[in-house]
Amino acid sequence: MRRIITIFILILISFLLQSALFSFCNLRGTAPNLLLIITMSFGIMRGRREGMLTGFFSGFLYDVFFSGFIGPYMLLYMLIGYFNGSFHKDYLMEDILLPVFIITGDELVFCFAEYVTRHLLRNRTDLGFYFGHVFLPRILFTLIATILIYRVYVIINKALKKKVKANETA
Secondary structure: OHHHHHHHHHHHHHHHHHHHHHHHOOEOOEOOOHHHHHHHHHHHHHOHHHHHHHHHHHHHHHHHHHOOOOOHHHHHHHHHHHHHHOOOOOOOOOOOHHHHHHHHHHHHHHHHHHHHHHOHHHOOOOHHHHHHHHHHHHHHHHHHHHHHHHHHHHHHHHHHHHHHHHHHHO
């Protein structure tokens, strides 16, 4: 139960930082996607189920506050969390290289899905412009934020695992 509450609080903190603080302190109109970082992190650290649940709540918050509908981003975050959970078995928690590659791919998928829903369906088809002016800055900012924040999530995950083991032996 403590793990669920902790992850939910982390999702809320990430959402508040992403929507409130980074919306004012952004560069070139973009900010790092902290909800995607937490979905990726707990997906590869805890597995498919945990990644999917983290993605569900992250996507739900994103849909409620930034989307006109409830469901599209929730589904996208859930799929990303589930896919990232596939790497759980092949992953060493202290390794930063795998999360860097995964978050780059996740952000690319996320940006492309946003491009399709927000621009392509409205007949704005200049993919090269969006790739250079929107995709790349968002991917770079999210990548830098991942390198900085991921270590904190690893420490939190280790502490949660230690609490679970202490409760099991008691």
